[in-house]
Amino acid sequence: MKPVTVTTVREMKRAHDKIVCLTAYDYSFASLIDRAGVDMVIVGDSLGMVMQGHDSTLPVTMEHMVYHSACVARGISRALLVVDLPFGSYQASPAQALESAGRLMKEGGAHVVKLEGGAPMLDTVRFLVDRGIPVCGHIGLTPQSVHQFGGYRVQGRDDPTAHRIREDARLLEEAGACLLVLEAVPAALGEAVSAALEIPVIGIGAGIGCDGQVLVLQDMLGLYPRPSPKFSRNFMQEGGGIEAAIRAYADAVRSRTFPGPEHSFN
Ligand code: KIV
Numbered sequence: 001m002k003p004v005t006v007t008t009v010r011e012m013k014r015a016h017d018k019i020v021c022l023t024a025y026d027y028s029f030a031s032l033i034d035r036a037g038v039d040m041v042i043v044g045d046s047l048g049m050v051m052q053g054h055d056s057t058l059p060v061t062m063e064h065m066v067y068h069s070a071c072v073a074r075g076i077s078r079a080l081l082v083v084d085l086p087f088g089s090y091q092a093s094p095a096q097a098l099e100s101a102g103r104l105m106k107e108g109g110a111h112v113v114k115l116e117g118g119a120p121m122l123d124t125v126r127f128l129v130d131r132g133i134p135v136c137g138h139i140g141l142t143p144q145s146v147h148q149f150g151g152y153r154v155q156g157r158d159d160p161t162a163h164r165i166r167e168d169a170r171l172l173e174e175a176g177a178c179l180l181v182l183e184a185v186p187a188a189l190g191e192a193v194s195a196a197l198e199i200p201v202i203g204i205g206a207g208i209g210c211d212g213q214v215l216v217l218q219d220m221l222g223l224y225p226r227p228s229p230k231f232s233r234n235f236m237q238e239g240g241g242i243e244a245a246i247r248a249y250a251d252a253v254r255s256r257t258f259p260g261p262e263h264s265f266n
Helices: 006-014 027-035 062-073 094-106 119-130 143-149 159-175 187-196 242-254
Strands: 019-023 040-043 080-084 112-116 135-140 179-183 201-204 212-215
Touching: 006 019, 006 080, 019 242, 027 040, 027 062, 027 242, 040 062, 040 212, 062 080, 062 094, 094 112, 094 119, 112 119, 112 143, 112 179, 119 135, 119 159, 135 159, 159 179, 159 187, 179 187, 187 201, 212 242
Parallel strands: 019 040, 019 212, 040 080, 080 112, 112 135, 135 179, 179 201, 201 212
Antiparallel strands: none
């Protein structure tokens, strides 16, 4: 099986093939997800919530990310592995980001590192990319800024914020990002951002028009004991086991039946 690379996902965008992505945090689930044909796995700092039971992603450390990333990397033979830089591990300076990203790649097996933020992160993105580190941006609802947003709120609902998100996306691509995660924005904005960029845009609560979709594994399997976001869907309710649910999710993304209007924002 040919491994998925950043070139593969770019070609998938050009061919209008939807990119299927899920989060994972351990070896067993990563193996199952990889076997089910998911194209991209994100070791998200959402592990702070779904694995550790915190209310936010803020307490997650570099040690946690390296540990979970290494576990996931051992389970993957095909999927592209994207790993989050946790809060406080990259915002201080490009040099700090380089040190953290280097650890995620050397010790955690990451293929791509993901960081949150738009314009203020451009120097850091350029610095990492110039040094051979593939970077995935993350804009829209950026969970590490939850206290700045005053909660987990849909972003880009008014013209100035929608404009800023479109501009941040363009600037991140220009700075060298090879992927972009767009979270919790109106579907029309998700479609506009995806159409404007050459790099693949992976949506989570950003509507059907994105180049790919990602969900938090625990949400799509109905394993998280707290309420899941509106944009998620429980694929376990549809019968079959865990692998069947993951395959059903992949089919739904590829056939463009997920996300439906009920999982999207206007
Ligand atoms: O932390 C995370 O799991 C993420 C994905 C949902 C994109 O950032």
